Amino acid sequence: MSSAGHCMIFAKSESQIIGFPSKAIVLMQMRFDGKLGFAGGIIEVEDESVEAGIGREMLEEMGIDPAVYPLSKGDHVSSQPFHCETLPQVKALHFYALEVTEAQIAEIENNARNAIHYGEEVLGWVRVPLYTMTDGYNGFPAFLDNNFVGNARDQLLEALIKTGIMTKEEIDSAVKVAKFSKN
Template sequence: MAAVRRAGPNPGSEPGPEYKRACHVLLHAPSPHKVFGRVPVRHVVLMQMRFDGRLGFPGGFVDPRDSSLEEGLNRELAEEMGLGVGVARVTENDYISSWVMEHPQKIVGYFYAKRLSLEQLEQLEAGALSAKEHGLEVMGLVRVPLYTLRDGVGGLPAFLRNNFIGNAKEQLLEALGSLGLVPQNKLQEAVQASRE
Protein backbone atom coordinates (compact mmCIF):
# COMPACT_ATOMS: atom_id res chain seq x y z
CA MET A 1 0.00 0.00 0.00
CA ALA A 2 1.21 3.45 -0.85
CA ALA A 3 0.16 6.27 1.45
CA VAL A 4 -1.47 9.37 0.01
CA ARG A 5 -2.18 12.44 2.10
CA ARG A 6 -4.62 15.23 1.56
CA ALA A 7 -4.16 18.54 3.28
CA GLY A 8 -7.83 19.45 3.59
CA PRO A 9 -11.31 18.45 2.53
CA ASN A 10 -10.54 18.67 -1.19
CA PRO A 11 -7.92 16.15 -2.34
CA GLY A 12 -5.46 17.60 -4.83
CA SER A 13 -4.08 14.79 -6.92
CA GLU A 14 -6.11 11.65 -6.39
CA PRO A 15 -6.55 8.32 -8.20
CA GLY A 16 -9.22 8.20 -10.89
CA PRO A 17 -12.76 6.82 -11.05
CA GLU A 18 -11.56 3.21 -11.43
CA TYR A 19 -10.78 3.28 -7.68
CA LYS A 20 -13.44 2.54 -5.09
CA ARG A 21 -13.60 5.00 -2.17
CA ALA A 22 -13.72 3.72 1.42
CA CYS A 23 -14.06 5.80 4.59
CA HIS A 24 -13.58 4.72 8.20
CA VAL A 25 -13.59 6.53 11.53
CA LEU A 26 -12.02 6.14 14.95
CA LEU A 27 -14.57 7.25 17.55
CA HIS A 28 -13.13 8.18 20.95
CA ALA A 29 -14.01 9.84 24.24
CA PRO A 30 -12.18 10.73 27.46
CA SER A 31 -13.02 8.53 30.43
CA PRO A 32 -12.46 9.01 34.18
CA HIS A 33 -13.00 5.29 34.92
CA LYS A 34 -10.47 2.77 36.23
CA VAL A 35 -10.26 -0.96 35.57
CA PHE A 36 -10.45 -2.83 38.92
CA GLY A 37 -10.46 0.59 40.56
CA ARG A 38 -6.75 1.15 39.88
CA VAL A 39 -5.87 1.07 36.15
CA PRO A 40 -6.88 4.39 34.50
CA VAL A 41 -8.85 3.95 31.26
CA ARG A 42 -8.21 7.62 30.25
CA HIS A 43 -9.83 7.26 26.81
CA VAL A 44 -12.36 4.97 25.18
CA VAL A 45 -11.65 4.06 21.55
CA LEU A 46 -14.17 2.03 19.55
CA MET A 47 -13.44 -0.60 16.95
CA GLN A 48 -15.72 -3.33 15.65
CA MET A 49 -15.59 -7.06 15.14
CA ARG A 50 -16.41 -7.58 11.49
CA PHE A 51 -18.32 -10.40 9.82
CA ASP A 52 -14.99 -11.99 8.77
CA GLY A 53 -13.66 -12.19 12.35
CA ARG A 54 -11.22 -9.29 11.92
CA LEU A 55 -11.13 -6.02 13.80
CA GLY A 56 -11.70 -2.79 11.92
CA PHE A 57 -13.18 0.67 12.22
CA PRO A 58 -16.80 1.64 11.52
CA GLY A 59 -17.36 2.73 7.93
CA GLY A 60 -17.14 1.22 4.48
CA PHE A 61 -17.39 1.92 0.79
CA VAL A 62 -18.78 5.22 -0.40
CA ASP A 63 -21.63 4.85 -2.88
CA PRO A 64 -21.18 6.92 -6.07
CA ARG A 65 -24.60 8.44 -5.26
CA ASP A 66 -23.30 9.84 -1.95
CA SER A 67 -22.79 13.60 -2.27
CA SER A 68 -19.42 13.53 -0.47
CA LEU A 69 -16.97 11.19 1.24
CA GLU A 70 -18.31 12.27 4.61
CA GLU A 71 -21.92 11.72 3.52
CA GLY A 72 -20.99 8.18 2.50
CA LEU A 73 -19.24 7.57 5.80
CA ASN A 74 -22.20 8.90 7.80
CA ARG A 75 -24.57 6.63 5.83
CA GLU A 76 -22.34 3.64 6.62
CA LEU A 77 -22.24 4.62 10.29
CA ALA A 78 -26.05 4.74 10.44
CA GLU A 79 -26.24 1.24 8.94
CA GLU A 80 -23.59 -0.20 11.24
CA MET A 81 -24.28 1.70 14.47
CA GLY A 82 -27.95 2.66 14.33
CA LEU A 83 -29.93 5.83 14.17
CA GLY A 84 -28.30 7.35 17.27
CA VAL A 85 -25.15 7.91 15.21
CA GLY A 86 -26.20 11.53 14.61
CA VAL A 87 -24.16 12.53 17.68
CA ALA A 88 -21.08 11.25 15.85
CA ARG A 89 -21.70 12.93 12.50
CA VAL A 90 -18.34 13.08 10.72
CA THR A 91 -17.29 16.23 8.86
CA GLU A 92 -14.31 17.25 6.71
CA ASN A 93 -12.67 18.63 9.88
CA ASP A 94 -12.38 15.09 11.29
CA TYR A 95 -10.17 13.88 8.42
CA ILE A 96 -6.75 12.41 9.36
CA SER A 97 -5.17 10.59 6.40
CA SER A 98 -5.60 8.72 3.13
CA TRP A 99 -4.12 5.58 1.59
CA VAL A 100 -4.18 3.81 -1.77
CA MET A 101 -4.29 0.08 -2.45
CA GLU A 102 -3.70 -1.39 -5.92
CA HIS A 103 -4.23 -5.12 -5.26
CA PRO A 104 -6.40 -7.18 -5.00
CA GLN A 105 -8.65 -4.27 -5.98
CA LYS A 106 -8.11 -0.55 -6.52
CA ILE A 107 -9.19 1.36 -3.42
CA VAL A 108 -8.46 4.79 -2.03
CA GLY A 109 -9.29 5.01 1.67
CA TYR A 110 -9.92 7.96 3.94
CA PHE A 111 -9.50 7.83 7.70
CA TYR A 112 -11.20 10.12 10.21
CA ALA A 113 -11.25 10.54 14.00
CA LYS A 114 -14.16 11.98 15.96
CA ARG A 115 -14.02 12.98 19.62
CA LEU A 116 -17.26 12.53 21.56
CA SER A 117 -18.27 12.85 25.18
CA LEU A 118 -18.33 9.58 27.11
CA GLU A 119 -22.13 9.86 27.35
CA GLN A 120 -22.42 10.21 23.54
CA LEU A 121 -20.12 7.25 22.98
CA GLU A 122 -22.12 5.10 25.42
CA GLN A 123 -25.34 6.08 23.59
CA LEU A 124 -23.76 4.85 20.36
CA GLU A 125 -22.74 1.57 21.95
CA ALA A 126 -26.27 0.98 23.25
CA GLY A 127 -27.89 1.93 19.94
CA ALA A 128 -25.58 -0.30 17.91
CA LEU A 129 -27.48 -3.38 19.11
CA SER A 130 -30.48 -2.29 17.04
CA ALA A 131 -28.50 -1.23 13.94
CA LYS A 132 -29.46 -2.67 10.56
CA GLU A 133 -26.12 -4.50 10.16
CA HIS A 134 -25.73 -5.71 13.79
CA GLY A 135 -25.02 -9.44 13.77
CA LEU A 136 -24.59 -9.44 9.99
CA GLU A 137 -21.85 -7.13 8.73
CA VAL A 138 -20.86 -6.04 12.24
CA MET A 139 -20.64 -8.64 15.01
CA GLY A 140 -20.24 -6.05 17.76
CA LEU A 141 -18.32 -3.04 19.03
CA VAL A 142 -15.06 -3.43 20.94
CA ARG A 143 -13.34 -0.97 23.28
CA VAL A 144 -9.57 -0.83 22.77
CA PRO A 145 -7.65 -1.14 26.07
CA LEU A 146 -5.21 1.78 25.99
CA TYR A 147 -3.21 0.67 29.03
CA THR A 148 -0.66 -2.04 29.73
CA LEU A 149 -1.14 -4.19 32.81
CA ARG A 150 1.63 -4.95 35.29
CA ASP A 151 2.46 -8.23 33.54
CA GLY A 152 3.57 -6.17 30.52
CA VAL A 153 1.29 -8.14 28.17
CA GLY A 154 -2.32 -7.55 29.22
CA GLY A 155 -4.18 -4.60 27.79
CA LEU A 156 -2.96 -2.91 24.61
CA PRO A 157 -0.09 -5.35 23.85
CA ALA A 158 -2.49 -8.33 23.92
CA PHE A 159 -5.08 -6.40 21.90
CA LEU A 160 -2.52 -5.66 19.16
CA ARG A 161 -2.05 -9.41 18.64
CA ASN A 162 -5.55 -9.67 17.17
CA ASN A 163 -6.26 -10.01 13.46
CA PHE A 164 -7.02 -6.61 11.88
CA ILE A 165 -8.47 -5.91 8.43
CA GLY A 166 -6.24 -4.12 5.90
CA ASN A 167 -4.24 -1.35 7.56
CA ALA A 168 -6.60 -0.86 10.53
CA LYS A 169 -3.86 -1.72 13.04
CA GLU A 170 -1.50 0.87 11.54
CA GLN A 171 -4.30 3.45 11.49
CA LEU A 172 -5.06 2.70 15.14
CA LEU A 173 -1.44 3.16 16.19
CA GLU A 174 -1.01 6.33 14.12
CA ALA A 175 -4.19 7.87 15.56
CA LEU A 176 -3.39 6.91 19.16
CA GLY A 177 -0.06 8.71 18.84
CA SER A 178 -1.14 11.73 16.80
CA LEU A 179 -4.24 12.37 18.93
CA GLY A 180 -2.24 11.98 22.14
CA LEU A 181 -4.50 9.20 23.45
CA VAL A 182 -1.48 7.14 24.49
CA PRO A 183 1.92 8.70 25.28
CA GLN A 184 4.41 7.89 22.50
CA ASN A 185 6.79 5.96 24.80
CA LYS A 186 3.93 3.81 26.18
CA LEU A 187 2.68 3.18 22.66
CA GLN A 188 6.13 2.00 21.51
CA GLU A 189 6.42 -0.24 24.58
CA ALA A 190 3.02 -1.79 23.86
CA VAL A 191 3.92 -2.44 20.21
CA GLN A 192 7.21 -4.05 21.24
CA ALA A 193 5.51 -6.22 23.89
CA SER A 194 2.89 -7.33 21.34
CA ARG A 195 5.67 -8.76 19.15
CA GLU A 196 7.32 -10.81 21.92
Protein backbone atom coordinates (compact mmCIF):
# COMPACT_ATOMS: atom_id res chain seq x y z
CA MET A 1 0.00 0.00 0.00
CA SER A 2 1.18 3.51 -0.72
CA SER A 3 -0.07 7.03 -1.13
CA ALA A 4 0.82 10.00 -3.27
CA GLY A 5 1.83 13.40 -1.97
CA HIS A 6 2.41 16.70 -3.72
CA CYS A 7 3.34 20.20 -2.66
CA MET A 8 2.70 23.71 -3.99
CA ILE A 9 5.80 25.92 -3.58
CA PHE A 10 4.89 29.59 -3.30
CA ALA A 11 6.13 32.99 -2.18
CA LYS A 12 4.06 36.03 -1.30
CA SER A 13 5.07 38.88 -3.57
CA GLU A 14 4.37 42.53 -4.25
CA SER A 15 5.64 42.26 -7.80
CA GLN A 16 3.83 43.17 -11.00
CA ILE A 17 3.68 41.11 -14.15
CA ILE A 18 3.16 43.17 -17.33
CA GLY A 19 1.52 45.77 -15.10
CA PHE A 20 -0.82 43.40 -13.29
CA PRO A 21 -0.25 43.05 -9.55
CA SER A 22 0.57 39.47 -8.61
CA LYS A 23 0.10 38.66 -4.94
CA ALA A 24 2.28 35.58 -5.07
CA ILE A 25 4.62 33.46 -7.14
CA VAL A 26 3.28 29.91 -7.42
CA LEU A 27 5.26 27.18 -9.18
CA MET A 28 3.79 24.29 -11.17
CA GLN A 29 5.51 21.56 -13.10
CA MET A 30 5.16 20.53 -16.77
CA ARG A 31 5.19 16.76 -16.48
CA PHE A 32 6.48 14.13 -18.91
CA ASP A 33 2.85 13.32 -19.80
CA GLY A 34 2.15 16.86 -21.01
CA LYS A 35 0.04 17.75 -17.99
CA LEU A 36 0.58 20.31 -15.25
CA GLY A 37 1.05 19.17 -11.67
CA PHE A 38 2.96 19.85 -8.49
CA ALA A 39 6.24 18.52 -7.15
CA GLY A 40 5.73 15.21 -5.42
CA GLY A 41 4.96 11.61 -6.15
CA ILE A 42 4.41 8.17 -4.78
CA ILE A 43 5.24 7.70 -1.12
CA GLU A 44 6.29 4.34 0.24
CA VAL A 45 4.30 4.60 3.42
CA GLU A 46 6.12 1.66 5.02
CA ASP A 47 9.50 3.38 4.58
CA GLU A 48 8.88 7.10 4.97
CA SER A 49 6.48 9.67 6.41
CA VAL A 50 4.31 11.67 4.01
CA GLU A 51 6.39 14.78 4.69
CA ALA A 52 9.67 12.92 4.14
CA GLY A 53 8.34 11.29 0.95
CA ILE A 54 7.29 14.62 -0.54
CA GLY A 55 10.68 16.05 0.52
CA ARG A 56 12.46 13.24 -1.34
CA GLU A 57 10.35 13.89 -4.45
CA MET A 58 11.01 17.66 -4.22
CA LEU A 59 14.73 16.90 -4.20
CA GLU A 60 14.42 14.52 -7.20
CA GLU A 61 12.13 16.79 -9.22
CA MET A 62 13.21 20.34 -8.17
CA GLY A 63 16.66 19.88 -6.66
CA ILE A 64 15.62 21.43 -3.36
CA ASP A 65 17.21 20.10 -0.19
CA PRO A 66 14.63 18.88 2.36
CA ALA A 67 17.06 19.86 5.13
CA VAL A 68 16.83 23.49 3.97
CA TYR A 69 13.10 23.34 3.15
CA PRO A 70 11.58 20.89 5.64
CA LEU A 71 7.86 20.21 5.28
CA SER A 72 5.84 20.19 8.47
CA LYS A 73 2.29 19.22 9.44
CA GLY A 74 1.45 22.94 9.40
CA ASP A 75 1.97 22.98 5.63
CA HIS A 76 -0.77 20.36 5.10
CA VAL A 77 -3.67 21.52 2.88
CA SER A 78 -5.81 18.43 2.28
CA SER A 79 -5.94 14.66 2.02
CA GLN A 80 -8.42 12.50 0.18
CA PRO A 81 -9.02 8.89 -0.90
CA PHE A 82 -7.66 7.98 -4.35
CA HIS A 83 -8.81 5.26 -6.76
CA CYS A 84 -7.09 4.79 -10.11
CA GLU A 85 -6.93 1.56 -12.13
CA THR A 86 -3.38 2.15 -13.31
CA LEU A 87 -2.11 2.87 -9.77
CA PRO A 88 -4.09 0.40 -7.61
CA GLN A 89 -1.55 0.53 -4.77
CA VAL A 90 -2.13 4.26 -4.21
CA LYS A 91 -4.98 4.71 -1.74
CA ALA A 92 -4.71 8.36 -0.75
CA LEU A 93 -3.59 11.76 -2.05
CA HIS A 94 -1.95 14.23 0.29
CA PHE A 95 -1.41 17.86 -0.56
CA TYR A 96 0.84 20.47 1.06
CA ALA A 97 1.74 24.10 0.42
CA LEU A 98 5.22 25.35 1.31
CA GLU A 99 5.86 29.09 1.65
CA VAL A 100 9.33 30.38 0.78
CA THR A 101 10.67 33.86 0.07
CA GLU A 102 10.73 35.50 -3.35
CA ALA A 103 14.54 35.25 -3.35
CA GLN A 104 14.30 31.54 -2.56
CA ILE A 105 11.90 31.03 -5.51
CA ALA A 106 14.52 32.54 -7.83
CA GLU A 107 17.20 30.29 -6.33
CA ILE A 108 14.94 27.21 -6.70
CA GLU A 109 14.18 28.09 -10.34
CA ASN A 110 17.88 28.66 -11.12
CA ASN A 111 18.79 25.31 -9.60
CA ALA A 112 15.82 23.31 -10.95
CA ARG A 113 17.52 22.13 -14.12
CA ASN A 114 20.15 20.35 -11.98
CA ALA A 115 17.48 18.14 -10.40
CA ILE A 116 18.03 14.44 -11.14
CA HIS A 117 14.62 14.01 -12.78
CA TYR A 118 14.81 17.22 -14.83
CA GLY A 119 14.39 16.33 -18.49
CA GLU A 120 12.88 12.97 -17.49
CA GLU A 121 9.76 13.13 -15.31
CA VAL A 122 9.97 16.91 -15.21
CA LEU A 123 10.05 19.06 -18.35
CA GLY A 124 10.04 22.45 -16.64
CA TRP A 125 8.56 24.78 -14.06
CA VAL A 126 6.11 27.60 -14.66
CA ARG A 127 4.86 30.51 -12.59
CA VAL A 128 1.07 30.56 -12.49
CA PRO A 129 -0.43 33.80 -13.84
CA LEU A 130 -2.69 34.84 -10.96
CA TYR A 131 -4.19 37.97 -12.54
CA THR A 132 -7.06 38.33 -14.98
CA MET A 133 -6.37 40.56 -17.97
CA THR A 134 -8.72 43.26 -19.18
CA ASP A 135 -10.51 40.95 -21.64
CA GLY A 136 -11.72 39.02 -18.57
CA TYR A 137 -10.27 35.68 -19.73
CA ASN A 138 -6.53 35.83 -20.38
CA GLY A 139 -4.28 35.26 -17.41
CA PHE A 140 -5.58 33.04 -14.62
CA PRO A 141 -8.82 31.83 -16.28
CA ALA A 142 -6.89 30.85 -19.43
CA PHE A 143 -4.31 29.05 -17.28
CA LEU A 144 -7.12 27.01 -15.69
CA ASP A 145 -7.97 25.68 -19.18
CA ASN A 146 -4.70 23.76 -19.30
CA ASN A 147 -4.68 20.01 -18.78
CA PHE A 148 -3.91 19.13 -15.15
CA VAL A 149 -2.95 15.73 -13.77
CA GLY A 150 -5.34 14.10 -11.31
CA ASN A 151 -7.03 16.73 -9.21
CA ALA A 152 -4.11 19.18 -9.32
CA ARG A 153 -6.42 21.92 -10.65
CA ASP A 154 -8.67 21.64 -7.59
CA GLN A 155 -5.60 21.45 -5.35
CA LEU A 156 -4.32 24.71 -6.85
CA LEU A 157 -7.66 26.43 -6.24
CA GLU A 158 -8.01 25.24 -2.65
CA ALA A 159 -4.39 26.12 -1.79
CA LEU A 160 -4.79 29.65 -3.22
CA ILE A 161 -7.73 30.19 -0.88
CA LYS A 162 -6.15 28.51 2.15
CA THR A 163 -2.91 30.51 1.86
CA GLY A 164 -4.84 33.77 1.51
CA ILE A 165 -3.48 34.45 -1.98
CA MET A 166 -7.01 34.66 -3.45
CA THR A 167 -10.49 34.91 -2.02
CA LYS A 168 -13.19 32.32 -2.68
CA GLU A 169 -15.00 35.01 -4.72
CA GLU A 170 -11.95 35.67 -6.92
CA ILE A 171 -11.56 31.93 -7.53
CA ASP A 172 -15.25 31.49 -8.34
CA SER A 173 -15.29 34.29 -10.90
CA ALA A 174 -12.16 32.98 -12.65
CA VAL A 175 -13.56 29.43 -12.73
CA LYS A 176 -16.81 30.75 -14.23
CA VAL A 177 -15.08 32.29 -17.26
CA ALA A 178 -12.71 29.38 -17.83
CA LYS A 179 -13.89 27.40 -20.88
CA PHE A 180 -13.35 24.05 -19.23
CA SER A 181 -15.16 25.24 -16.12
CA LYS A 182 -15.70 22.26 -13.86
CA ASN A 183 -17.07 23.73 -10.65
